[in-house]
Amino acid sequence: MSQPTTRERIEEKADELFYEAGFGATSFADIADAVGISRGNFYHHFKSKDDILDAVISRRLAATRRMLDEWEVDATPKERILSFIRILITNRTKIMAFGCPVGTLTTELAKLEHVAEDRAAEIFELFREWLACQFRALGHGDDAEPLALHLLGRSQGVAVMASAFKDEAFISSEVAQIEVWLDQHSNQPQTKG
Amino acid sequence: MSQPTTRERIEEKADELFYEAGFGATSFADIADAVGISRGNFYHHFKSKDDILDAVISRRLAATRRMLDEWEVDATPKERILSFIRILITNRTKIMAFGCPVGTLTTELAKLEHVAEDRAAEIFELFREWLACQFRALGHGDDAEPLALHLLGRSQGVAVMASAFKDEAFISSEVAQIEVWLDQHSNQPQTKG
DNA sequence: TGACAATTAGGACGACTGTCCTAACTCTCG
DNA sequence: CGAGAGTTAGGACAGTCGTCCTAATTGTCA
DSSP states (O other): OOOOOHHHHHHHHHHHHHHHTOSTTOOHHHHHHHHTOOSGGGGGTOSSHHHHHHHHHHHHHHHHHHHHHHHTTSSSHHHHHHHHHTHHHHTHHHHHHHOOHHHHHHHHHHHHTOTTHHHHHHHHHHHHHHHHHHHHHTTOSTTHHHHHHHHHHHHHHHHHHHHHHTOHHHHHHHHHHHHHHHHHTTSSOOSOO | OOOOOHHHHHHHHHHHHHHHTOSTTOOHHHHHHHHTOOSGGGGGTOSSHHHHHHHHHHHHHHHHHHHHHHHTTSSSHHHHHHHHHTHHHHTHHHHHHHOOHHHHHHHHHHHHTOTTHHHHHHHHHHHHHHHHHHHHHTTOSTTHHHHHHHHHHHHHHHHHHHHHHTOHHHHHHHHHHHHHHHHHTTSSOOSOO
């Protein structure tokens, strides 16, 4: 592990700030202060704010791929899906404060009619395809895709409500219910949804 | 019905713009243009942007109460809950474009650490209490509150995913599933959750 | 050491932000 | 008609935004 470059440090801090304060509400001054560099220095590394957003999305895409890869070491597809579900528990503090980083970014970019909206949604696609793959491994055919989307939606709902009510018990309760749902869809796979 | 006052027209347009573009991304100039009045005229009606936000939230609270009241005419608690679920169908076009107005506003205000965050969450509370009331009428006791929160979360999840993927079929499919879930929780109420 | 590229700091820029002020206008009522 | 309150338009304001420029600094290699 070498020292992170200035560019990498900008991406890292921008990633954090875009998550915690939102893309629109994060200014160059905010990022510069967080990194500890001068404002003018910025345009040597990124040619615009949209350029930083693009780098942040790429960064998140890469981080997601890495995380999904790591989960592949889990023995069974069911355990892999459980790893996904339990992000809600692992990241509960940040989720209660700022929501889901993927959901909130795509939502904000949709309202801004920002060109990067589709790229942000690619992170969702990554999860969806990976989950569908796991459901297929569980014996689901045409159901795999809808099941993946459904699970994605369930976790997004948990994130939104947990953030609105700052309710940790709600997260635990919902995660437990989703695990029951997963049981029902992993032990005796159905041919009809 | 009398002509709407200027104040009411400002609230109405601000409400729309806060929903479609977000609170932070909506400027006074945007609202003034939409209403068709001068910028300076604004501060005769509202003393600050936060003041407009407050009025918009009050407006939404009132509209929600009115809607919930109207649903009370539905014959059974189950039908009332169905009315709630079917907002997702009725408003699908706007939801696919901008998400849920309640969820996206609370999410944004949470990131902004805005004082009005709690007031925005009150709209959620209105739905939660009303839904819990309906579940109690269906014979649920301690389960009523968790069931209400669960249903709220499910619809939020649908809204987020529908907006991210612009997927109308997903909304229909999820609504159908939620209706099945409601069947299971209205025909033979359980004593354990 | 000297030359040259990469990196940095700091400030200028025009546009836009929320806020506030003032002068003009419209309406109502005596 | 004329007075006075309510309402309006338009611009000034200090600050911040994203962007860009230039000069100084650092690092690298002959």
